[in-house]
Amino acid sequence: MSRLGYVRRRxxxxxxxxxxxxxxxxxVCESGPRLFSDPYYARLLVACEEALTAKGLPLMLMTATxxxxxxxxxxxVAGAVDxxxxxxxxxxxxxTVTLAASGIPxxxxxxxxxxxxxxxxxxxxxxxxxxxxxxxLLSGRRSIAVIAGPPTLPAARDRLExxxxxxxxxxxxxxxxxxxxxxxxxxxxxxxxxxQRVPNLDAIFVASDLMAAGAIxxxxxxxxxxxxxxxxxxxxxxxxxxxxxxxxxxxxxxVEEMATLAIKLLLAALTEENGPPADSVLPTELVVRxxx
Amino acid sequence: MSRLGYVRRRxxxxxxxxxxxxxxxxxVCESGPRLFSDPYYARLLVACEEALTAKGLPLMLMTATxxxxxxxxxxxVAGAVDxxxxxxxxxxxxxTVTLAASGIPxxxxxxxxxxxxxxxxxxxxxxxxxxxxxxxLLSGRRSIAVIAGPPTLPAARDRLExxxxxxxxxxxxxxxxxxxxxxxxxxxxxxxxxxQRVPNLDAIFVASDLMAAGAIxxxxxxxxxxxxxxxxxxxxxxxxxxxxxxxxxxxxxxVEEMATLAIKLLLAALTEENGPPADSVLPTELVVRxxx
Numbered sequence: 167m168s169r170l171g172y173v174r175r176r177x178x179x180x181x182x183x184x185x186x187x188x189x190x191x192x193x194v195c196e197s198g199p200r201l202f203s204d205p206y207y208a209r210l211l212v213a214c215e216e217a218l219t220a221k222g223l224p225l226m227l228m229t230a231t232x233x234x235x236x237x238x239x240x241x242x243v244a245g246a247v248d249x250x251x252x253x254x255x256x257x258x259x260x261x262t263v264t265l266a267a268s269g270i271p272x273x274x275x276x277x278x279x280x281x282x283x284x285x286x287x288x289x290x291x292x293x294x295x296x297x298x299x300x301x302x303l304l305s306g307r308r309s310i311a312v313i314a315g316p317p318t319l320p321a322a323r324d325r326l327e328x329x330x331x332x333x334x335x336x337x338x339x340x341x342x343x344x345x346x347x348x349x350x351x352x353x354x355x356x357x358x359x360x361x362q363r364v365p366n367l368d369a370i371f372v373a374s375d376l377m378a379a380g381a382i383x384x385x386x387x388x389x390x391x392x393x394x395x396x397x398x399x400x401x402x403x404x405x406x407x408x409x410x411x412x413x414x415x416x417x418x419x420x421v422e423e424m425a426t427l428a429i430k431l432l433l434a435a436l437t438e439e440n441g442p443p444a445d446s447v448l449p450t451e452l453v454v455r456x457x458x
Numbered sequence: 459m460s461r462l463g464y465v466r467r468r469x470x471x472x473x474x475x476x477x478x479x480x481x482x483x484x485x486v487c488e489s490g491p492r493l494f495s496d497p498y499y500a501r502l503l504v505a506c507e508e509a510l511t512a513k514g515l516p517l518m519l520m521t522a523t524x525x526x527x528x529x530x531x532x533x534x535v536a537g538a539v540d541x542x543x544x545x546x547x548x549x550x551x552x553x554t555v556t557l558a559a560s561g562i563p564x565x566x567x568x569x570x571x572x573x574x575x576x577x578x579x580x581x582x583x584x585x586x587x588x589x590x591x592x593x594x595l596l597s598g599r600r601s602i603a604v605i606a607g608p609p610t611l612p613a614a615r616d617r618l619e620x621x622x623x624x625x626x627x628x629x630x631x632x633x634x635x636x637x638x639x640x641x642x643x644x645x646x647x648x649x650x651x652x653x654q655r656v657p658n659l660d661a662i663f664v665a666s667d668l669m670a671a672g673a674i675x676x677x678x679x680x681x682x683x684x685x686x687x688x689x690x691x692x693x694x695x696x697x698x699x700x701x702x703x704x705x706x707x708x709x710x711x712x713v714e715e716m717a718t719l720a721i722k723l724l725l726a727a728l729t730e731e732n733g734p735p736a737d738s739v740l741p742t743e744l745v746v747r748x749x750x
Binding site: 187189191198199202203207208211212215216219222223224225226227228229230234237238240241244246 | 479481483490491494495499500503504507508511514515516517518519520521522526529530532533536538
C-alpha cells in the first residue's frame with residue numbers, strides 16, 4: 167500500500183491520554199549556542215510556550231543537530247512525547263526522516279525539506295526576497311550580491327530564490343552569492359569574500375539581521391559608506407535592527423503568529439479536531455530604515 | 459521512620475534503563491523570556507548540553523515559574539524522566555518541594571532554599587559579596603547601597619549577606635537595599651529609587667551585570683559620573699561586562715564548571731556510582747575594570 171502513496175493512519179498517541187498528561191516537545195534543529203544567540207528562537211519559543219501554557223501544557227525543549235539527532239530521536243519516538251513541533255528542519259537531517267516515519271503528530275515551523283512531507287507553518291520567505299529585490303532595483307542598485315543562509319535550510323533557499331528570480335526577470339542574471347550560517351561572524355566573513363570578488367558592488371541582500379550586522383561591520387572597516395556606497399538589507403527584523411547604526415532595512419516575519427498557529431495545528435492533530443489548514447504561509451513585509 | 463529523619467532509599471529509576479534510553483531534564487525556575495534574555499542561562503545550558511552529549515545523552519529543557527510548575531511537575535514525576543537538574547530553585551516554589559519528595563534523582567545548580575534538602579553545586583556567592591565590599595572599602599567608598607536580586611532566590615540572598623556582613627564588620631551598619639529581578643530595567647528603576655533616598659551615595663553593588671547596566675544608565679542620566687561620583691560593581695561577568703562603557707567591574711563565577719560538575723553529580727546518582735562530593739561551592743573572583 168505504501169508504494170501507492172497510501173499511509174496507514176495511526177491513532178494519535180495523545181488521544182488516549184488526558185490533556186494534563188500530554189507532553190509536547192519543541193525540537194530545534196540547531197546547536198545549543200545558536201539556539202541561545204539568535205533572537206529568532208527566543209521570540210519563537212517564548213510564543214510557543216505562551217500558546218501551550220494557555221492550554222494547560224508545558225513546553226519541553228530539545229535541540230538536535232545532525233550529530234546529536236541519534237540521541238534525541240529515541241526519546242521522542244519511545245512514547246514519552248505526544249506531539250512534536252519541529253523547528254528549522256533541514257535537508258538530510260536524520261531526525262526529520264525519523265519523525266516523519268514515526269507516526270507521532272509533527273508540525274513544522276519553517277517549510278521542511280523537499281524529501282519529507284510534514285505539515286508546516288512558514289513565513290513567505292520567497293516573497294520577502296522578491297520585495298528586497300524590487301526595493302533595490304527601484305533604488306537604482308545594479309551590482310547586487312547575496313549573503314545567503316545554509317543551503318540545506320529551505321527558508322534560506324526560498325529567500326535566495328525569491329530574490330534571484332526577481333532580479334533575473336529584471337535582466338540581472340549574474341548575482342554573486344556567499345553563504346553564511348546566520349551568525350554575525352559568518353556575515354562579516356562573507357562580506358569580506360564578496361568585496362574581494364566584486365569590488366564595485368553597490369548592494370547586498372543578507373538572509374539574516376545578525377549576519378547583516380557582521381556584513382556592515384566589514385563594509386565600514388573597508389571604507390565603504392552604508393548605504394551611500396553599498397546598501398545592506400537584512401531579514402528577520404530582529405531587535406538589533408532598530409538599534410544598529412545605520413538602522414537596518416529588513417524583512418519582518420510574523421514569528422509570534424507562526425508559533426501560535428503551529429501550536430494550534432499540532433494540538434488539533436492530537437485531539438483529531440479540525441484545526442487551521444496545514445501548510446500555512448504567512449506574509450512578510452519589507453521595513454525600510456537607513457541601511458538601504 | 460520519616461519523622462526521625464530517615465528516608466527510604468528508592469532504587470534510582472535510571473538503574474533499570476539503558477543509558478541510550480535515559481532522559482535528563484534541566485528545569486529552569488524562570489519564565490521563557492528571562493531564560494532567553496539572561497546570558498547566564500545560555501552559558502549554563504550550553505555547558506550542560508555539552509557535558510550530556512559527551513555521555514551520549516540529549517538535554518531536555520523545561521521552564522517552571524511558580525505559576526506553571528503545576529504543568530511541568532506531572533511530566534517529571536510520571537516516570538518519563540530519569541534525573542532532573544534543577545536550576546535556580548527558589549523558596550516557596552511548588553516544584554522544588556514536589557521534586558524533593560518524588561524520589562527522582564535531583565541535583566541543583568544554585569543552592570536550594572533552606573526548606574528543601576537537595577544536593578547542589580553553587581558559586582561562592584557570599585564570598586563574592588565579601589570581595590566586592592572589601593574592594594569598595596579599600597577604594598574609600600563609604601555611602602554604599604545595594605541593588606539585590608529576588609529575596610526568594612538563595613544566590614541573591616547569599617550575595618547580599620556576604621556583602622552586608624563585611625561592611626558591618628568594618629563599622630558600616632546602615633546599607634540601603636533596593637530589589638530587582640535581574641533584568642536591566644529593574645536595575646534602572648532600583649537605581650532611581652536609591653538616588654532619591656540616598657542622594658550622596660558613592661557606590662552601588664548590583665547583584666547582576668544586566669541590572670548593573672541599567673543602574674549605570676540611570677546614574678549617567680542623573681548627571682553622576684561612573685566611577686568618579688559613584689562606583690558600580692556587578693555580578694556574573696556576563697559578556698556585556700567587557701563591552702559596556704565604562705567597562706564593568708564584576709564578580710566572575712565559574713558557570714561552565716558548575717554545569718559540568720552538576721551533570722557529573724546527577725549521572726553518578728543515576729548509576730549509583732560514587733560521584734564528586736555533593737554540595738560543592740566553587741570559588742568566585744572579583745574582576746576589576748573601569749566602573750569601580
